[in-house]
Amino acid sequence: MPYRYHCHACHTESELCSWPGQARAVRREHRRIAHGGMRPAAGDRIAHATPSVRGPAWTAGVLLALIVLRELTGIEPADIARALGLL
Structure with a gap:
């Protein structure tokens, strides 16, 4: 099942990730670059993504x-x- 990281503060989302660990790595990298390593105040999440048909x-x-x-x-x-x- 694919996963996708969403940052509500930046209004961005990641490419599809094959597994949750990959999405968590994307989240860590985004937080490090865009938010100084902190969790954004508006929140972020990793969710199941519907695969494309x-x-x-x-x-x-x-x-x-x-x-x-x-x-x-x-x-x-x-x-x-x-x-x-x-x-």
């Missing part, structure tokens, strides 16, 4: 395109991957 949508689109390509031309996805240097 773009990744799965792109994956589904590519898979659908490969299936259609295979049905229309007979070219296998592995052949395409080899031609692109992916395999």
Whole structure:
């Protein structure tokens, strides 16, 4: 589950972090740089972030395109991957 650090004083948020420890490290660094190492008066938090749906949508689109390509031309996805240097 991705996490994101929010600083309410600066109205900023971090990039997505893979695990809570990574988000805590971002918080420590932000507090050190922007707030002299102190907790901001307006507060800050680390929260679960909703993952983007773009990744799965792109994956589904590519898979659908490969299936259609295979049905229309007979070219296998592995052949395409080899031609692109992916395999």
